Amino acid sequence: MENKRLDKLRKEWLPEATIRDMQEKMEREEVTAEELVTMYLAEISETDRNVNSVLEVNPDAMQIARMLDYERRMTGPRSGLHGIPVLLKDNMDTGDRMHTSAGSLALKEHYPGEDAFLVKKLRDAGAVILGKTNMTEWANFMSDKMTNGWSSRGGQVKNPYGPFDVGGSSSGSAAAVAANLAAASVGTETTGSIIEPASQNSLVGIKPTVGAVSRTGVIPLSVTQDTPGPFGRTVEDALMVFRALTGTDPEDPVTALSAVWAGTDWDAVLDPEALNGVRIGVARNIFEREADTGVMKRFDEALGALRDCGAEVIDDIDLGVMEDDLGYDVLLHEFKSALNGYLGRTEPGNPIRSLADVIEFNNSHPDETLRFGQNLLEESERTSGTLTERGYLEALERNRHLAAEVALESAFRKHRIDALVFPKSHGCSFGAAAGYPGVAVPFGAGEGGEPFGITFYGRAFAEPDLIGYAFAFEHRVRGRIKPEL
Structure with missing residues (x-):
């Protein structure tokens, strides 16, 4: 970069800088939103050749950031996301000069007429839409042989940590944040596509309850399971984006249920003591046959950390259902x-x-x-x-009954647990079919340096609790790993 001050910031401060860090620097007039965009664009041009996570950048991003800088000076910030560069998965409509293609060459010239509801929410909060991220084509529902992170429009997304699986269809959204190409991003999940890439890229991922975030203007896979959600390098970053995404959308009626959070003090959710006295369930039979010894060893270490946080671990719960019982x-x-x-x-x-x-x-x-x-x-x-x-109708009723009532709700009641915890993305099918939330949080790396994380699952609209548990765990272990790129 020609600007030596910015180049120094980009190399020494920007990597791993949190959204709070960025806001504090903007408030002190030590950096502007326009400069944040400039630094991230430089990172994309230099680093993304090794990751292939960004499909295109917003040609108006710098001008939008400049406008937001002026607004900050005149009237103050709109929210904690004011001026913060955010990337979007390529299945979210933006009514601007960017395409929306779900990774497919068939839609490579598709320009939506207006923003998706969640994109409007982000813009209203003052976020800068920096660009679109590569993804597994058609949300990984094109072929059962397709590699995670591959699309005909964008090619293969690579894991910034090495020759590891990059995770489910929101792979580009996760890899980009892991590689420090944006402050945060938004992906979507149908079955595991937020939780898995979060775990594979040492990130926090929030898979919301179906109904927490509008799907209007998002290229769909499933009306009963799709849900957008954020990726961040910290729990607080992911929560800040999540708060901006939520809200009632008349065109997506299930979002009316999110009114359950009216009056919630989201700042109070970030409590380092949130796990103290909490009962956490472990359903080993769901993953012990699939997980290798390295994963099991790391998971047991994570359970030890949960106990150190004051949680009571209720081990070896039988959910009465296996993930394969749900089908597709x-x-x-x-x-x-x-x-x-x-x-x-x-x-x-x-x-x-x-x-x-x-x-x-x-x-x-x-x-x-x-x-x-x-x-x-x-x-x-x-x-x-x-x-x-x-x-179809029988499969829908069966899946929702098995996942929500037989597996999850029964476990919560019978064992009086507050949440279930799984290694990586194991168990994601239950939350997917039930429409229940999950929060993935990093826990260092396993054998060979592959990122490792755990996921908390809870009842519908239990996000405040789950985010609190993830924050307390994060506060204790500091499990986020920076990739060497």
Whole structure:
């Protein structure tokens, strides 16, 4: 960089700087939002060649930041996100000069007409939308052979920590924050796509209750399981973004349930003693056959840290259901219905109007798009798209009953536990099918330097509790690892 002051800040201060750090520096007029954007753009240009996490940057980001700097001087900051650069997963509509493609070449020229509801919320809070992140194409529901983090539009996202799995479909959103290419980011989860990349990239990830954050303007997979949520390098950073995302959206009726948090003191959630006296359940049979000895060793160390925080660990709980019992029939049916609804309402100039159009486009461009095939797209297309099939309705009722009532609620009641904890992304299918929240928090690295984290799961709208547990754990272990890039 030509600006030596900024170059010094970028190298010595910006890496691992928290959102609070950035706000304090802006309040002291030691840095501006425009300079934050400038430094992050320099990081993207130099570092992302090794990560491939950012699909495109917002050409207006610097001008937006300059406007927000002026507003800060005139009237003060809008919120704790004022002037903070944030990246978005490439399935979130932005009514600007950026595309929204879900990683697909079929939508590489798709410009939405307006912001997604959650994007409006971020802009209203004063966040700077810095760009769009690469993702597993069609939220990893294109092919059961597809590699995590690969898309025909963006190629392969790489884990900043080495030759490790980068995690589920929000891979670019996680890898970018881990690599210090933005202060925070927003991803989406259907089954594990926030929790897994958070764990694989030494980040905090909040998978909200379905209904906490609007899905309007987000390219969908499942109407009953999709939920956007934030990534941050700290619990506080993730919470600051999460607070901005929540709210009632009339176009997404389930968000009315988020009114349960009216009057919540979110600042009080960040309590280093939040785990004291809390009962934490462990369902070992869910993961002990899949997890290797290194993962089990690290997880047992994490349980020791939870006990050191004052938690009571209730070990070896039987949930009565295995993750494989849930299946993916619900997603097969809901994907066609939801995607056709989204594409059918896009701008008239978009030639891709349905799932059938996507499949046809891919068949016409096999060298670029069919590296892993598209068997899940084709299987979904064979459903009616009306959500009337008996198989779908039975699968939906079965999954929600098994996940919410038989597994989670029964465990909470029977063992009087406040949360369940799992290593990495194990157990994510239960929270996904039930629509319940989870919070992933880093716990150092396992064998070979692969990032490791644990995930807290709770009842619907238990985010204040789970975020508090994650904060207390983070405060105790300081488990975030900075990658060597």
